[in-house]
Amino acid sequence: MxxxxxxxxxxxxxxxxxxxxxxxxxxxxxxxxxxxxxxxxxxxxxxxxxxxxxxxxxxxxxxxxxxxxxxxxxxxxxxxxxxxxxxxxxxxxxxxxxxxxxxxxxxxxxxxxxxxxxxxxxxxxxxxxxxxxxxxxxxxxxxxxxYNDDLFKVKPEIRRDKKFVFLGRLVSDKGAIIALKAFHGFITKSGDTNATLTIIGQGPELESLQREAQNLQIDGKVFFEGTKKGEALVDTLNQHQYMLIPSVWEEPFGLVALEGMACGCIPVASNSGGLSEAVGKGGILFEKGNVDDLVAKLLNLENDQQLKQTLLQNGVEHLNLHKxxxxxxxxxxxxxxxxxx
CATH class of the missing domain: 3.40.50.2000 (Glycogen Phosphorylase B;)
Structure with a gap:
């Protein structure tokens, strides 16, 4: 045909x-x-x-x-x-x-x-x-x-020693500024001085995000990686525990949630649009645009090992429906x- x-x-x-x-x-x-x-x-x-x-x-x-x-x-x-x-x-x-x-x-x-x-x-x-x-x-x-299950997968040989990752275009709709503010709130309340935030993507908001990181005095813990594709992207995702998806736009679906999940990240996403369907039972939702709620959800997740294991297992089952x-x-x-x- x-x-x-x-x-x-x-x-x-x-x-x-x-x-x-x-x-x-x-x-x-x-x-x-x-x-x-x-x-x-x-x-x-x-x-x-x-x-x-x-x-x-x-x-x-x-x-x-x-x-x-x-x-x-x-x-x-x-x-x-x-x-x-x-x-x-x-x-x-x-x-x-x-x-x-x-x-x-x-x-x-x-x-x-x-x-x-x-x-x-x-x-x-x-x-x-x-x-x-x-x-x-x-x-x-x-x-x-x-999602591309030939590419996105867990690589056990890679150390998962980084905390948070954001993947998306650096435009206001994607809410990277919310990720920055929530990261600042997380390290302030948790006292975790080793936590880091990796931002993957390019866009017109890059310079303002870099300035905000400096203003919050977290620029030494926030790493702007630019655009990544293929195995380089998969390797980077495999280094992280949580993927932040703080979109303020009503996402039609949210493919990045599946890509992060497939690489062993737990997605924490806005409760709007189709994101809840993309995340399923393999992640956590927070109130769209609410930095305080996102911080609270991250702190709870970080302190609940049983919840983390449940979400990771749910994620494996959820991904089977998207292969x-x-x-x-x-x-x-x-x-x-x-x-x-």
């Missing part, structure tokens, strides 16, 4: 949709599907070759030909500037929702309304969480995101259903 996979963002860009596109494309290709990816993400010198073609910023004519080439179109998050030729080709359409269809303030603009209308055309709509389905398309099939093979079976079922409609 020939599948045209539309992903407005793709490798080498970094983010949740980019990661999901990579995982799904690799899994479909491994199952024998003929894949062609279309994206607006530009290549760079570090871009790796794929086992399938990646067409970047095609012309309108190229895009039209690709749609007619396909047996099925898989749209990984609505992108009307890539999917419009489907109006002419009429090929079966599967749309996966990985974020909210709304403006930042929650209002729906014309483009959002067009996207919701577009979903009615699809033979199958997949939502990454119950929260997304409820807000965007109540009739969607909920298939939680998979690529298990999730891709559900994706393939949705694809086959779309073809048979």
């Amino acid at each position: 020939k599948i045209l996979f539309l992903s407005y963002k793709f490798y080498p860009d970094v983010g949740g949709i980019e990661t999901m596109s990579d995982v799904v494309c690799n899994a479909l290709h491994a199952r024998g599907y003929e894949i062609k990816v279309v994206t607006t993400s530009a290549a760079n010198a570090a871009t790796q070759n794929r086992d399938y073609p990646v067409i970047r910023n095609p012309s309108k004519m190229q895009l039209l030909k690709l749609h007619f080439w396909a047996d099925l179109v898989f749209e990984n998050n609505p992108s009307l500037n890539l999917s419009w030729p489907n109006l002419l080709s009429g090929k079966p359409l599967v749309v996966a929702l990985h974020t909210w269809i709304a403006r930042v303030d929650g209002q729906k603009g014309i483009q959002d309304k067009l996207k919701q209308f577009w979903l009615k055309k699809a033979e199958s709509v997949i939502a990454c969480s119950k929260a997304i389905a409820l807000a965007c398309h109540p009739g969607a099939t909920v298939i939680p995101n998979p 690529q093979a298990y999730v891709m079976d559900k994706y393939v079922h949705a694809i086959n259903q779309a073809l048979n409609k």
